[in-house]
Amino acid sequence: MSQVFHDIEKKIIASLKENPLQTPETLEKSTELLPDQIRRGIEWLKLKNLAIVDESKSSTLSLGKNGLDSFENGLPERRLLNLVKNGPRKLFDLQKQLGFIFGPAMGLCRKNNWIETSSDEIILKTIPSILPGEKTLQQIGSGKLSKGELDIADLTDLLKRPDFIVEDIVKSKKISLTNSAKSIDVSNISGAIDVEAKVPELFVARTHPLKDTIDEIREIFVTLGFSEIFGNMTQSSFWNFDALFTPQDHPARELQDTFFLDNISAKKIGTAEQIRQVSDSHKKNWRYQWDINEARKMVLRTHTTCVTIKHLAENKPDEARIFSLGRVFRNEKVSYKHLVEFNQIEGIVVGKDANLRNLMGIQREFYKRIGITKIKFWPTFFPYTEPSLQTMVYNEKLGKWIELFGMGIFRPEVTKPLGITKPVLAWGGGIERIAMLKYDLDDVREFYNNNLGWLRSNTKCQ
């Protein structure tokens, strides 16, 4: 491989050729690179055996609290000598004037024989022009210095004094070029970089894959002329079941299939007329005593059909194309193919000429747009539609037919009591199933695991 250098490396080599021994700090200045870039650049050059990094420790000195005080006002002994140089002074006055430094100052002056005491007075004997430590104090005070630059004897005196001198140990790096690096002509290197090298992995922020499928399906229906409506996930049994001709003793209305909310009933479930008509239809056709309290029980909707039927009952349109998309619930054991909560799309067409072949046509068009062309229809049964069909679609990957959307025409027993006079075509189905095919998933739970490994790695454009 040809020798290729990153821009950072080139700048560092150039600078070191001019100034052979540098610290990272001086390199920062000479190359105008950021500290992190310098750090990386040195690391790369070291790995390529082009740079030598010499790590050493050094200490620097600075003034502590008492040292700073002396730097500004003079050493304690200097201040005492200055006070007595114009004649003897009372010990008591000096003590008051100098405060806590009086003690150490007296001790030093007496030890060095610069003063003498007579009864309660202090008298100067001699005053040196420079006291020990004064020179070093000045040097340190005017800038941090390393030990090597100072008079060690003079420093030692100061180091003994509390809080005078602070010693910092600093690790430093000295960077130089190896011999082979010295011969590199930076200006002659081509602009090439190591394009084959590995680069760091990035994680993209993105919408959830299931949300992408939902959005895609929503858009298809909007372009087919359908308008989206919303409804609550918590519904009275009246709209989830009764209005859809599901008798109150139907097995689907048992706790083992449907989530009933603990001890929560709706006070108002519909208009008096709606309630009367629906209950009459049940009594007549299913032959049992319809109980309004059963209809009041709140459930987690088992389909979005409750939202559309409510919309139809409230608006009674003669012509409409409407869809509803959202979460529905089933009291199931969670497994790789069942969730307790999943998304459903459900759509309806209202119109005087709406017929079964139109309903099949809309399905075929929808499947075509999500890339499924091999479809067939089979008869099936739903309590609230007649006739009822289901779509079977052929999955190439699995090599078999799988069941997708169910559909039918709302029964007169459903529409009549709610004052809906025109035929209503309805269809619906789970979205996770479609998304599983799209993302090649075997386990439907993956959609709700929020497993970053999967979310971060999933292909976005499918």
Add this chain to the structure above:
Amino acid sequence: MPVIELSYSRLQKLIGKVSKKQISDSLPFLGLDIESEDKDLVRIEYSPNRPDYSTDYGIALGLQGLLGIKIGSVKLTIKKSNNYHITVKPTVSKIRPFVTGIIAKNGKIDDKTIKQLMTMQEDLHFGIGRKRKKSSIGIHDLDKISFPLIYTTTTKNHKFIPLNSEKELSISKILSDTETGKDYGSLLGQSSQVPIIVDANKNTVSFPPIINAAITTVTTKTKNLFVEVTGINKDDAEDMLSVVATVLQSAGFTLEHIQISGVKNSSPKLQEKKMIVDPSLINQTLGLNLNTTKIITSLKKSRLTALSKGKKIICSIPAYRFDIFGPMDLVEEVALGYGIQNFEPTISPSQTIGQTNPLSLQLKSLDQTMIGLGFLEALNSSLSSKRVLYDMTNRDSKKIISVLDSKSQEHTILRDSILPGLIENLSRNIHESYPQKMFETGSIFNLDNPISEKTNLAVISAHKDANFTEIKSVLQTVLKIGFGIQIETKTVIDSSFKNGHCANIIFNKNIIGIIGEIDSKIIDNYKIRVPVVGFEISLSDSIFKSLKN
């Protein structure tokens, strides 16, 4: 949906000249889903509205029609007879007031037939019998019974040898010790009296709806059958009987009448009912243009009888087809007889203009903004658990909304907040690289006459340098860029957040959410090793509404 197991070779015998492939190709077009196949055996799922499909006899009748081998309705031939009589005593009225029945003679019963009859009985009990509450069946060996019978009540001390037992048991013992007694005993209520059918020799025949007597057990040696159906509604009981009668006749039995009398009870007629249907309703609903002859043929292929009368069609519907309520059901019968595979889908031009709901559009813009800020979208269930919502996050669980009898421990309570779920998500990702930044929009639920559903946004960020300033910047930016609104944050104490690092989010003087650094105890609970910051705001009342004004 109920499932039944059939044998292709048996079906072939019942149907007539037909190949195995013709059968398997046709089954779906009767509305029967093939669950699995294994050589001669096939498992089929059928709709609960067609209990006649609970035996291969019933399915054979349907296939004969669809394949054009035998068409038109199945007529029940019931011989008049004075030999069989059941008297109903008034005491049953308050417990299980109705009994009906039929005699079936000279049939051949092999193991497979017994198996078919038993599954039929079970499916009828479960489906239209509503777990024996509405009606239940007993099938007995006629030759072990001496007519006339009495349908009456007895005390719980009464003893007889029940099915599958070798010794006499009292009614009390049957109710407390046998499986069916335990399962269905509650249907009899609190009364000290229980219904019973006894024969002329005072032998117990049946203790409905719980169990038959052992003496009348049907075996492969049985030739003649007595079928009784008891129930709380006469019509429902006769509906059930009509299915059994049709199946037994198809199985080769000769049917004979039973005379039933006493307290509103009468002999079953099991008659066809007539229904008039307008061909224009059929063609309009199906989008076809079939002439009357074609419609009549289609109805006949669905095993109904039809005649044209003027512009209308009169249809005769056998008693066992009680799933047919009105003309719309006949439309479906025409569709099936015509063959769903023969329908060509069409697209009718739309007269309407499609529209995405404004809420969806707003949420989509919000998603885009969050993604622009580097956050990944998460999705959690609305139905969560006490552990995730309250225990792990130290939140107050006084006003929970729970569901009854959930089969999954993880899904028992409707969430009143999204953030706890996102924190739990972090705990499942501690091995993934940081920073981990996620958001979720979705519904939250609160008790409010009865329940209010609102849309919230929750955002979370976890990495070694996560702090309040970072997450407040995100909050501020998403609201400014997303909605052009400005918020303030005011110190508050909240059990989910670190003290002094938590604030209410204020917009237009209202608290619309909470923001802060997640309390270290919660992070420890979940064994997350980096600081976590997050916020949650309500979009429904404040932010989305402010857009409209």
